[in-house]
Amino acid sequence: MDEIKKQDVKAFAYLDAINKEKWTASHDGGWRCGILTTNISECINGVLKGARRLPVSALVEITLERTVHYFHMRAMKGKKMLQNNQLWTDFACKMFISWQQKAVEHTVTKYSHAQQSASVVTRCQGRHGMNTHVVKIANRECSCGK
Incomplete structure (x- = not known):
């Protein structure tokens, strides 16, 4: 905030009047702007990997294609798991086995x-x-x- 105040006093006054829990990651208790926002950003970055500095129409097309592919592959994996009577993902099974051994x-x-x-x-x-x-x-x- 001190850095903002040095740059622009009006901007500082504007931001200071807003409840800091509403717009800062340091005051939200880690709920709204912490890990959840980071995970969403990382997911979007993963979808757009290699698509930087393209025209907007190309970005939209790539985003659509990659998103459709992402969900199609996971749907196929889910169907395969259900056909094999596997109710839990491999990751969840490993966690349950580890917890069971500790229990x-x-x-x-x-x-x-x-x-x-x-x-x-x-x-x-x-x-x-x-x-x-x-x-x-x-x-x-x-x-x-x-």
Whole structure:
């Protein structure tokens, strides 16, 4: 803001009057302008890769062709997965398998419905001892810090 003020006092006054949560990435808590906008920008950049500095009509045509191809390829992949009775993507399956392997090392020993908390014993293969952690479900917290 100091840099804007140095460049143009009227522009600074205009922007300063607007709630900063509405137009800055630094004050939005990461919701509106953070990762979501970045992902959309990266997606568009991926579609337009190699199409810089072309006439507008060529950009529109390339964008349409590449978008149609993008959705066609994913639709074909989805049909193939359904024909093979695969309900989850390969990426999701790898995540579920990884989580399942980690979950085997955890055992719930106590659960309090009233306090919405549980005591979980973790045992890591190749390591000595067992650790007990308290999971507070309502707060989404664990005493292990994860």
